Structure formats: structure tokens, C-alpha cells
Amino acid sequence: MNDQATLQPIEEKEYSTLNLGPTHPATHGVFQNILKMDGEIIVHSDSTIGYIHRAFEKLSEHRPYYQITPLTDRMNYCSSPINNMGWHMTVEKLIGAEIPKRAQYFRVIIMELARITDHIVCDTVIAVDTGAMTGFLYMFQWREHIYEIYEEICGARLTTNIGRIGGMERDFPQKAWDKLKWFMKEFPAKMKEFEKLVARNRIFMDRTIGGGAISAESALNYGFTGPNLRAAGVDYDVRVTNPYSSYEDFEFDIPVGTSGDTYDRFMVRLEEIWQSLRIIEQAMKNMPDGPFKADLPDFYLPPKEAVYDKMEALIYHFKIVMGEAKIPAGEVYHAVEGGNGELGFYLISDGGRTPYRLHFRRPCFIYYQAYPEMIRGGMLSDAIITLSSMNVIAGELDA
Amino acid sequence: MNVQELSEKVGERLRNRFGEAITHSEIHYDFPVYIIKREVVQDLLLYLYNDTELSFRFMTTLCGLHYPDQKDRELGVMYQLHNLGENWRIRLKTFFPIHDPTVPTATTVFASANWQERETYDFYGIQFTGHPDLRRILNMDEMTYFPMRKEYPLEDGTRDDKNDAFFGR
Numbered sequence: 001m002n003d004q005a006t007l008q009p010i011e012e013k014e015y016s017t018l019n020l021g022p023t024h025p026a027t028h029g030v031f032q033n034i035l036k037m038d039g040e041i042i043v044h045s046d047s048t049i050g051y052i053h054r055a056f057e058k059l060s061e062h063r064p065y066y067q068i069t070p071l072t073d074r075m076n077y078c079s080s081p082i083n084n085m086g087w088h089m090t091v092e093k094l095i096g097a098e099i100p101k102r103a104q105y106f107r108v109i110i111m112e113l114a115r116i117t118d119h120i121v122c123d124t125v126i127a128v129d130t131g132a133m134t135g136f137l138y139m140f141q142w143r144e145h146i147y148e149i150y151e152e153i154c155g156a157r158l159t160t161n162i163g164r165i166g167g168m169e170r171d172f173p174q175k176a177w178d179k180l181k182w183f184m185k186e187f188p189a190k191m192k193e194f195e196k197l198v199a200r201n202r203i204f205m206d207r208t209i210g211g212g213a214i215s216a217e218s219a220l221n222y223g224f225t226g227p228n229l230r231a232a233g234v235d236y237d238v239r240v241t242n243p244y245s246s247y248e249d250f251e252f253d254i255p256v257g258t259s260g261d262t263y264d265r266f267m268v269r270l271e272e273i274w275q276s277l278r279i280i281e282q283a284m285k286n287m288p289d290g291p292f293k294a295d296l297p298d299f300y301l302p303p304k305e306a307v308y309d310k311m312e313a314l315i316y317h318f319k320i321v322m323g324e325a326k327i328p329a330g331e332v333y334h335a336v337e338g339g340n341g342e343l344g345f346y347l348i349s350d351g352g353r354t355p356y357r358l359h360f361r362r363p364c365f366i367y368y369q370a371y372p373e374m375i376r377g378g379m380l381s382d383a384i385i386t387l388s389s390m391n392v393i394a395g396e397l398d399a
Numbered sequence: 400m401n402v403q404e405l406s407e408k409v410g411e412r413l414r415n416r417f418g419e420a421i422t423h424s425e426i427h428y429d430f431p432v433y434i435i436k437r438e439v440v441q442d443l444l445l446y447l448y449n450d451t452e453l454s455f456r457f458m459t460t461l462c463g464l465h466y467p468d469q470k471d472r473e474l475g476v477m478y479q480l481h482n483l484g485e486n487w488r489i490r491l492k493t494f495f496p497i498h499d500p501t502v503p504t505a506t507t508v509f510a511s512a513n514w515q516e517r518e519t520y521d522f523y524g525i526q527f528t529g530h531p532d533l534r535r536i537l538n539m540d541e542m543t544y545f546p547m548r549k550e551y552p553l554e555d556g557t558r559d560d561k562n563d564a565f566f567g568r
Contacts, residue, residue, distance in 0.1 A: 050537035062553045223511025241486045331427045359462040369514040
């Protein structure tokens with residue numbers, strides 16, 4: 001046999017390229033990451049986004065104001081009511097409308113329910129990606145119950161188009177109150193159960209502590225907001241710094257983490273669910289009386305009965321539906337605390353029937369660019385749970 | 400501190416430091432707005448970042464603007480900065496001619512500007528000089544125009560594969 005044929009040790013390291021996505025079951029959305037791997041360690045990665053870009057900013061420049069609400073539904077579709085309310089409040093700020101307290105409290109209840117659904121999705125999916133399917137299946141029943149409450153209020157479940165410019169479309173019906181009360185009674189026990197199942201589970205903790213960590217300084221530089229920023233230890237929450245919709249009336253805590261790793265992101269969201277329940281409880285207890293909408297004939301559709309036999313109502317109805325409502329010129333920025341962080345609407349109006357320019361500050365889009373840095377040097381399986389713990393929603397990412 | 404006081408305070412500091420480069424200041428709702436010349440964008444962001452009192456260390460958002468009727472100031476970029484400690488928010492705008500759409504990058508100060516500038520380039524064709532990786536981000540790489548500019552209609556006029564007799568296209 002020839003001695004020359006024996007294997008020589010390879011001097012240079014050989015990397016392999018792994019294409020993760022765009023339709024990979026573990027990424028929970030349409031993202032592509034091209035990873036340069038050294039065995040199981042990620043050396044470098046490059047993200048490609050835009051697979052479900054639908055040109056919402058361009059579309060908004062061609063639609064009357066009330067027709068933009070359904071577009072916002074389709075951004076973060078795990079908590080679309082927050083997007084809807086954020087948009088309504090932006091327009092209300094532009095026209096200087098005062099919204100009655102009762103409508104504001106309604107909005108708070110709906111937004112906090114939406115935050116609970118958003119965090120349920122994120123937290124249970126982290127558990128799924130670490131191998132715990134049960135919690136996910138159980139908790140999704142409770143997301144379903146929240147959707148039923150939405151359904152009683154606005155008729156829709158996922159893409160809600162809830163509320164109107166100037167208030168809510170109707171008072172909460174009795175059925176919605178019944179379902180909400182039942183939910184508030186039953187949900188905490190189930191939530192406790194899920195917490196017990198996962199939060200102190202040794203396997204889960206070993207998998208998540210220290211994975212995908214980011215420092216507070218780096219997170220701020222990357223424009224992180226919401227639970228991901230708070231997990232890194234910065235207590236920035238739009239509900240507290242710039243209260244909207246009467247959030248200043250409520251007492252709640254802002255949970256913060258310390259290390260900004262996957263476990264902290266999980267725990268911050270878990271605690272926020274409890275805080276959301278606290279807010280809803282207070283809102284239900286202190287619900288003020290009064291109208292559920294502002295007196296804004298130029299923007300708020302008149303009751304349908306009035307349209308049939310009152311001239312004035314018919315004119316307003318026609319004007320609003322055709323998008324001819326009078327809007328002041330100006331530019332305004334309004335932000336709400338979405339499920340993922342500061343969801344901002346930058347709106348320039350030139351007084352025309354459509355916005356002159358509308359820019360959405362989408363929290364996902366801004367913080368997802370830190371992903372390659374967060375997974376570098378880690379294992380592929382950690383990269384998957386880092387992605388799910390950041391709660392990147394493709395609809396919001398690509399707008 | 401209300402928006403009026405904030406506007407005066409930041410405006411005075413900026414004018415002392417950058418003089419003529421701050422061409423205009425105004426207040427829109429709860430935001431002080433400063434129109435600045437594009438040459439100073441990077442220095443100004445860095446100054447606001449490093450100043451111990453102002454310390455605008457968080458970039459909330461950045462986006463492109465297009466006003467076809469403003470001669471030689473057609474395109475623009477808007478920046479929103481936030482001092483999280485004091486909860487001060489300001490907005491900066493800079494405008495430049497459409498035939499020379501260049502502006503210095505903000506990525507040297509804020510890492511978050513990276514994708515937002517790519518998005519702005521993608522939509523408006525604004526060239527950020529010094530950007531580490533200025534490629535299209537949301538649209539496909541083969542696209543030859545900048546769709547958010549006002550001259551482009553909502554429907555894509557360059558496509559011939561859409562033939563829908565009902566909607567007349």
C-alpha cells in the first residue's frame with residue numbers, strides 16, 4: 001500500500017453554510033438567515049427580510065384615514081388591537097380630539113388583553129422550541145378565549161379593526177362583560193400552572209439562561225424597546241414615560257431583567273401578563289360612566305338609523321365614507337407600547353384626504369438587526385430559541 | 400419641562416455650536432423640530448449623544464421624505480431622538496436636492512440606523528455616505544426605481560404580467 005495515501009490533518013478550518021429559512025418550521029415566520037457554521041457553532045450570519053413586504057407606507061398615502069386601520073391590523077397580528085388603537089390615537093392627536101374616559105378605559109382593557117395574547121404566543125413558543133409542547137397547547141385555549149371577547153366587541157378575531165377614530169364602535173355588550181369576567185376569574189390559575197410547568201424547570205433554565213444575551217448599552221444602541229429592552233435592565237415603557245389613553249390612572253409595575261438573555265426575556269413577558277391582568281382588573285372596577293365615543297361628527301359615523309331619515313347625518317355619513325372629512329395640516333408622532341415595544345406612527349398631513357406621509361416605527365424591524373450579533377458564537381439550537389424569545393413577527397418586520 | 404422650553408434650550412445649544420447649520424426651528428405638537436444642513440448631520444448627532452446634559456442617546460426612528468415641489472430641497476431625512484432619562488424627544492430634518500441625494504450616515508453613532516437607512520435607500524434612493532452595507536432591504540434587488548417617491552403611482556406601471564380586465568389594469 002502507498003504511504004502517501006494516509007490522511008493529512010487539515011490545517012485550515014472548513015466552514016459550512018446553512019440556509020435557515022425562509023420557510024423553516026422553527027423560525028415561526030418568513031425569515032431567512034444564512035449561517036456560516038463551524039460544526040454546530042455559528043461564526044457569522046446574514047439576515048434577509050422582506051418576504052411579506054406589502055408596501056403599507058405607500059398604500060397609506062392613497063387611502064383615507066379610516067381605511068388605514070385594517071392595514072395596521074396586519075403588522076403585529078398577534079396583538080392587532082394595540083396597533084389599531086395606536087393609529088386611532090395618532091389621528092385623534094392630529095385633530096385634537098378629546099376622548100371620553102369610558103372609551104379610554106375600554107381601550108385600555110382591549111390593549112391589555114392584546115398584550116396578554118401577544119406574550120402568551122411568545123412565551124409558549126419559547127417553551128415549544130426548548131421541547132415543551134404541552135404548555136403551548138394549553139395556553140392557546142386561553143388566547144382563544146380572549147379572541148372570543150374581541151369577537152363580542154367588534155365581530156372579528158385576529159385582524160380586529162377594533163375601535164374608531166373618536167372612540168369605540170359600541171359600548172361593551174353584556175356578553176363581552178360576561179366573558180371578560182369569566183376570563184379574569186379562570187385565567188390566573190391556568191397561568192400559574194404554566195408558570196409552574198416552565199419557569200423553574202431545570203431543563204428549561206439550563207437551555208435559556210445565558211443564551212442570546214445582549215447588554216443594556218448595546219440594546220439601546222440597537223434601538224431595542226419593549227420587553228426585550230426591559231429584559232436587559234432598562235425600565236423604558238411608553239405607558240409610563242408618555243402615558244396615553246389614561247394609563248396614568250392605573251397602578252402597575254414594570255418588570256426588568258438583568259442580563260438580557262432568553263430566560264430574562266421569557267420572565268419579563270411572564271410578569272407583564274400578571275401586570276396586564278392587574279390593569280384590566282382596575283379598569284373594570286373603576287369603569288367610568290359616560291359616552292363611549294367623542295362628539296366628532298366629522299370623523300365618527302352617525303348611527304345608521306339617523307342616516308336613513310336625517311339630512312345632516314346622511315351628509316356626514318357620505319363625507320366620512322368618501323374620505324372627505326376635513327383634516328388639519330400638520331405632522332404628529334404618537335407612540336404606544338405594543339407587544340414588542342414602542343410602536344410609533346409618524347404622520348404628515350397636508351390637509352388632503354389621505355396622509356401625505358405615514359411612517360410606522362416598527363419595533364421588530366429595528367431590533368431584529370441585532371440578531372446576527374446575538375447569536376454569534378452560540379449553537380444553532382440556541383439561535384432558534386433566541387429568535388423566538390425576541391418575538392419577531394414577520395408582518396411587523398416587513399410592513 | 401414643556402415643549403416650548405425644551406425647544407429653546409436645545410435650539411440655543413445647537414445654534415451656539417453649529418451656528419448657521421441650523422436653518423430653522425419649529426414646534427409640531429409635542430415635538431421640537433430642527434431643520435439642519437446635511438453636512439453637519441453626523442457631528443450634530445454625535446454632539447447630542449455625547450453632551451452630558453442633552454445626552455440624546457436613543458434613536459427612535461429615521462425615515463425619508465419627499466416633497467417634489469420644494470425646489471432643490473426635494474428629498475429629506477427625518478431623525479427622532481430621545482433622551483430616555485429626562486424623557487426629552489426632538490426631531491431633526493434635513494433636505495437636499497433630488498439630483499444629489501446624499502447624506503452622511505448615522506450608523507457611526509447609532510447601530511439602529513443601519514437597517515433604517517437601508518430602508519430609506521430602498522424607498523427613496525437616498526445615498527447614505529459611509530454606510531457599511533447599503534443594499535435594498537424590503538424590495539427585491541432587481542428593482543430599478545425607488546417606489547416611495549411621489550412620482551410613482553400605487554400600481555406598479557412597469558409590470559406587464561398583471562392583466563385584470565375587471566379592474567382595468
